[in-house]
Amino acid sequence: MEIKPNLTPVLTDAAPLTRSRLGVPSGLSPYSSPKGATFPHHGPFLAIPRKKTGGILDDFRSSGWLDAMKSSSPTHNKVSKDLNHGTGSPDAAYSTWLLKFPSALASFDQITNYAKGKRIALFLDYDGTLSPIVDNPDCAFMSDNMRAAVKKVAEYFPTAIISGRKRDKVYEFVGLSDLYYAGSHGMDIIGPPRQSISDDHPDSDKQGLGELNLFQPAAEFLPMIDEACFMFAQVLRLLKECTKDVEGATVENNKFCVSVHYRNVDEESWPIVGQRVYDILKQYPRLRLTHGRMVLEIRPVIDWDKGKAVTFLLESLGLSNNDDVLTIYIGDDKTDEDAFKVLRESNKGCGILVSPAPKESNAVYSLRDPSEVMEFLTSLAEWKSSIQAC
Ligand SMILES: O=P(O)(O)OC[C@H]1O[C@H](O[C@H]2O[C@H](CO)[C@@H](O)[C@H](O)[C@H]2O)[C@H](O)[C@@H](O)[C@@H]1O
Numbered sequence: 001m002e003i004k005p006n007l008t009p010v011l012t013d014a015a016p017l018t019r020s021r022l023g024v025p026s027g028l029s030p031y032s033s034p035k036g037a038t039f040p041h042h043g044p045f046l047a048i049p050r051k052k053t054g055g056i057l058d059d060f061r062s063s064g065w066l067d068a069m070k071s072s073s074p075t076h077n078k079v080s081k082d083l084n085h086g087t088g089s090p091d092a093a094y095s096t097w098l099l100k101f102p103s104a105l106a107s108f109d110q111i112t113n114y115a116k117g118k119r120i121a122l123f124l125d126y127d128g129t130l131s132p133i134v135d136n137p138d139c140a141f142m143s144d145n146m147r148a149a150v151k152k153v154a155e156y157f158p159t160a161i162i163s164g165r166k167r168d169k170v171y172e173f174v175g176l177s178d179l180y181y182a183g184s185h186g187m188d189i190i191g192p193p194r195q196s197i198s199d200d201h202p203d204s205d206k207q208g209l210g211e212l213n214l215f216q217p218a219a220e221f222l223p224m225i226d227e228a229c230f231m232f233a234q235v236l237r238l239l240k241e242c243t244k245d246v247e248g249a250t251v252e253n254n255k256f257c258v259s260v261h262y263r264n265v266d267e268e269s270w271p272i273v274g275q276r277v278y279d280i281l282k283q284y285p286r287l288r289l290t291h292g293r294m295v296l297e298i299r300p301v302i303d304w305d306k307g308k309a310v311t312f313l314l315e316s317l318g319l320s321n322n323d324d325v326l327t328i329y330i331g332d333d334k335t336d337e338d339a340f341k342v343l344r345e346s347n348k349g350c351g352i353l354v355s356p357a358p359k360e361s362n363a364v365y366s367l368r369d370p371s372e373v374m375e376f377l378t379s380l381a382e383w384k385s386s387i388q389a390c
Pocket residue numbers: 125126127128132133134135136137138140162163164165252254259261263292293294295297333335
């Protein structure tokens with residue numbers, strides 16, 4: 001399968017996303033729960049506050065922008081201190097947390113038992129999931145071993161990478177053509193083919209990868225995003241000229257969203273960065289702010305996120321209305337929670353949270369870090385290969 005960047009868009013404006021405009025079989029309304037077995041949930045459900053999508057600076061107003069910056073970006077010391085305070089040691093806290101979010105490796109048999117007779121659709125976040133978190137976003141390379149593991153698993157299951165990054169950038173990092181790519185938090189999707197997998201090749205998990213479509217629900221925001229991105233960069237440059245305080249702050253243009261990174265900024269100066277972003281955003285009522293790992297993410301106020309992207313891809317692949325499909329989404333970030341939530345509520349599959357420390361989540365299982373993700377993907381491919389051989 002070739003990635004063709006210049007195909008005719010399915011939809012290039014931000015008009016309401018209806019079934020007919022999308023040209024997909026069943027629209028984007030919430031799934032109804034399938035009959036029959038439900039995916040196992042462990043321990044009490046931990047509620048994640050629902051993301052607001054209606055106005056500007058929702059997060060800032062509701063919880064205070066500095067608090068939000070700090071809570072989404074705990075420093076290593078702060079995490080250790082919190083864990084020690086609550087339960088004695090980070091290891092003990094992690095073990096307790098694992099009761100609620102069991103390791104997907106330790107629960108591998110349970111997952112594959114559940115997957116028996118079903119087709120698996122696989123969704124993978126990039127940063128912090130396939131590549132380790134590093135200080136310089138341009139150097140977040142995935143290892144060759146990880147690439148081989150993703151390639152292998154994609155030979156058996158339809159596999160999509162869903163990232164906050166610009167689509168081209170994440171494709172450059174991953175470098176595999178036989179995958180679907182959704183950049184800008186799902187606002188820039190390559191794929192899927194016009195014919196559904198199930199219509200074409202009912203006996204296979206992974207067929208029908210024909211001509212690809214481009215889906216960009218926020219296309220009309222492009223000029224505005226470019227302009228805002230330019231302003232963030234200008235303001236940070238001016239700030240750096242006058243003061244060393246924000247040394248380390250960088251702006252990344254992710255096409256349909258902008259990332260303002262503060263990982264390399266002294267924590268005392270985070271308020272300056274946050275305040276500048278806040279000031280500029282006041283001029284853009286159609287842009288909103290969300291928080292990632294040491295990053296402020298500015299995006300259009302459309303009701304679209306990674307969860308919607310998963311729904312869109314499953315529907316377009318003809319996999320959404322089948323009870324014989326198990327969707328697995330692996331991710332590490334707040335933005336991945338939208339996808340975990342969709343899977344949890346629709347009972348269409350399970351989220352696997354990648355985290356070395358306890359966190360609230362809508363995922364069902366957990367993995368500690370990208371090396372465990374690699375092990376899980378390898379095991380999944382081996383399992384599929386072994387049952388095919390039987
Ligand atoms: O959805 P993702 O693929 O997880 O992308 C989310 C953001 O990831 C990148 O930033 C994060 O990773 C960087 C490299 O490890 C790290 O330096 C940064 O602090 C993290 O926030 C990416 O640079 C952002 O544009 C994405 O939005």
